[in-house]
Amino acid sequence: MNTKRWTGMLAAGLVLAAAGCSNATSHSPSGGSGGAAAAPADPAKVSGTITVLTNRTDLVKDGTLKKYADQFNQVYPNVTVKFEGHTDYEGDVKIRMSSSDYGDVLLIPNALGQAEYPRFFADLGSATALGQKYRFVSKATVNGEVYGLAQNGNAVGFVYNKAVWAKAGITDWPKSPDEFLADLGQIKAKTGAIPYYTNYKDGWPITKWQDALGAASCDVDAGDALASSQAPWAAGTELNTIDTLMYDVVKRGYSEADPTTTNWEKSKSLLGTGQIGTMWLGSWAVSQMQAAATAAGGKADDIGFMPFPAQPNGKFCTVAGPDYQLAVSIHSAHKDAARAWVDWFVDKSTYAQDQGDVPTLKSAALPAALQPFQNAGVNMIELSQAKTATVNTIDDASEIGLTKPDYRQHIIDLARGAASGSLESDFADLNKKWSEAVKTAGS
Template structure:
């Protein structure tokens, strides 16, 4: 699963760090791979890859290039929680995915710089998300586009063959699915909660604006008419209000939702492109057709063009305390550049110039604009978000929207937006 948004820093201090990142940098990997030696531990959230032997196969391929490095893996189910605790010591692996809870300004305390941004930004996308003082501290393996995973066969049975261009057209398409098929038009995944946080990743798509996140630092009413968050959250509300989602959201189940969309019992879910391969695999196992699984952009256009925000998944870093930094760096570079993991996941490789995965070829053919968000003011936005208690990347307020829309909570959407705007404006004024 991809990293869901960018969580606020909670409770993590630099007591496990203390290393001088600039002095503890990772030298370039020698031209002779045989000279790279050591044993490294790689922490990963992909417990499935550890269990099914994928990581062992990757290590074997890596050893064909670097025969004198031993690679061990630790798969962590509660990755964020476990690693945050481990980072209060020096024992948090040699290679790890940077937890969302680590503030950017603390990266030098925990991770070794991998090189100057002026150099690495020419090789990899998303390096700006892990750059401090001109040095890059993390490299992403993949990026994900935002959009709707959908069952193409169900949509076609409903007579909808083109991508909706407006929220109204999208709701109309779901109504056609309800009227003409037996499928549930939309599945909220309300009960598990975290899938609802993906709606926050739509920020920037309605406006096609790479500065949409940074603008939240100055925007007093982000849910005012015409603002991205108003457009996005109104669509979620209208889907539920029109009874186009599951009958009881408290009974949703994330794992089962894969089977439901894979077999055509559910038509549509808002997720990242990272989910496509999971839905295809679920379809195959459940007797559905993997080719029925498609991906479409948010139903808005700017100057006749769809826009999809692309965000990085977790970024790989080297523990500043590692005794095998050279080997750790070699693993990161090999994994990102040569393992083929991004391609197998049908994800966007962070390596510049890489072709798009097959799942996003329709985006390329339709000339969908991929928007890379600016995050120069993300720390300030996070501070305002924390002070406001809105939770831009949390599930709570969107669960509230679903509850209001289905009549399980008092109020209406206008009241929800007014409350969110008030909280945001008050926090913004308090922080200055």
Template sequence: MFPQQQRRRGALALAAGVTLALTAACSSGSDDPATTPDPTGSSTDGAVAAPAGEITVLTWRTDLVEDGTFDRYVSEFKAKYPDVTDVKVEGITDYEGEVKTRMNTEDYGDVLAIVNTVNPDQLPDFFEPLGDQAAMSTEYRMLAPKSFEGKSYGIPVVGNTQGIVYNKKVWADAGITDLPTTPDEFLQDLKAIKDSAPDVDPLYTNYADGWPLTQWESHRGEISADPDFDNLFAQDDAPWAEGTDHYVIDSLLWDAVEQGLTEADPTTTSWEPSKNLLGTGKIGAMVLGSWAIVQMQQAATDSGGSADDIGYMPFPYQVDGTFHAIIGGDYNLGINVHSDNKVTARAWIDWFNHDSGFADDQGGISPLVDSQLPANLADFTAAGVEFIEMNPAPAGKESLLNDIDSAAEIGLWSPDYRKALVDNARGAGEGKSKQEYFDSLDAKWAAARATVAG
């Protein structure tokens, strides 16, 4: 998330910044010692090392590999750097799982999106430092999550906010005219959709793919409207107690499933078809980051629906009459610490953020300091959403929250604990009630805190 900033209302005007000329780090992979750069990107004879040779880029955006978008990126990058002979792009469907496994070796590409399971204190073991965080912040924002001890190891490709993507026509046809402001109102709206259109899934979990369930975790901090939520979370022995952020978030998911307001058989869901189903009005809503808006609009158009039917609402909870939404970076691009062509890898990252147009194409928030919010967040502006930029952990405690989570074996950013939640809510799990399930999570968390934090 953004470092040391307070939340702001509305369009979040973003101040202009000074472009910082960043140099690539460490070896270019050349066998010629006269052209091998030092960690500043300069060769041993004082010349600046130019991008050359080939690199491999790993990406989770398999759709952009398949539709030729990455071919265009590679062509434009090579046109700017004619000594680059090839950029091999690997699209990976199970990105988190496969890349995590590959990181047990040295073979995980030259440029890759940093997987969420890497703790801050592990970043230096796997990724090349890109520069001093404070200096880089004049050019790039949202650096804090992938920084450690003042060094940044990843730069986000795009920024997102969090909310619920929905089909406006489905909601209007059910007689819903106002945005829900409480979880109970949201559930009532889902019931209205089910009553008016029995063949529509009011809320879709995408349970089978797993990763969409992790999107619910992105809303922590919005219920309390506190940019220090994560730091306080690490001090809490009962984060699922009634009234807490996790209680409100997970109760909404539990209640929707228990009341039959989600898909009938969650084990049969499928991500790609779900986009068309939302676009054509067979699904009412999905909890997803703002990155999904463009994909849903395109899917609506491709499947015979209308992009204008796709809307984006904040999580149904207000503090003092105001909606709040977390804003921060999506996947961060980093450089494999074992890469033998770090100069070209760094050039790719900077080119991707400055010149590819990816953030604009995805309707996302650019990681560049001098950008503005995209038009597809107009719904949030109209709703008066106040954005929250989460504050980073204090020095020396960057990995505390992840360490507690790991010791508790909950997996806040893995789908397993919310899959278990869905299973229990639909009567297919361990047979626990909502309170019993939350109590079990609190017990694990408290025990882990006692071990990790003392």
């Protein structure tokens, strides 16, 4: 399905670390300079064949990645790039990393704990230096050194069909949850489209609502604050705002009639052809919706992207976070060639723009899908990751599952009358669970 994920699978990470450490430390790094992969100075002197592991099987099959490799070879003619696409990327690479054979360049698995990166990946340089040039550096930094560069980033927001919204007479982005709900009401009254589509059945799209944290408040410390919060769902809090909006959308009948029958792949063409008005996802989804629109006889230009309906400081905000990080295997025999590919892909390729994503290179232009954000002065922030591990520990102890579908599926069930209770009682229960977990698992 080619979705993008920002959150790690913690339980799997323990398994991967245990399996990998026994072998990773028993092989001395080959090629390059020890455990480092320095950026080569002279492209003409870089040679060798490198294997790049990727989750984008679609881009391997349709030749897109080969086109990038052909462009790369115009600068590095003596390097041969081979791609290995993995449908079950996390599962396959976890097994591969129990040996020293996991390609030359790979996407760092979500399952791997950040502290383990030096055991598997080559050092790319200091965070201080690379952070001046690139976004999202902290995601792969260990003890001040960087072990991976994000292949791209993603901004959060609503993917929407502009023609549907225009047909409903809406020309401006809603600035508050109330305005957003009013707009969905207009779409329901004036068009034949489903105003909002939950993708309830597939589950994972609902987890994307967690990515709104920080966007509604424009607070870079929004995630870290959960480490000490005793009531994250209290009135006026950001999670309360986010989850109340989702609840109200369903409660007012602005979503599909039966969420248990939703279909992610079908939803793309439905939005693309104007049968769905809006979905909360991320900038990565724009290109997929545009392709689906074209394939289904719709118009790619009808697909737009809008920020969360809130202006805490008089401006919209969006949170930008990294997708998978590109890393160089510590066992690669051609670290210079592997590092050359990583640098070229992040610095020179048009991958991020082509996918409608946020470029990792700070000086690079935003993709067309995000130009409206830039034109409107939407503030793009990166959340602090200082207390992410603590928040994850608290979340596990609370058994809420902030990034799992069950917690928000239950809120939708409450809204549609498929579960007993009220939103207020549910928030009270969530606050109680979180508060108790903070006391036992928080720092």
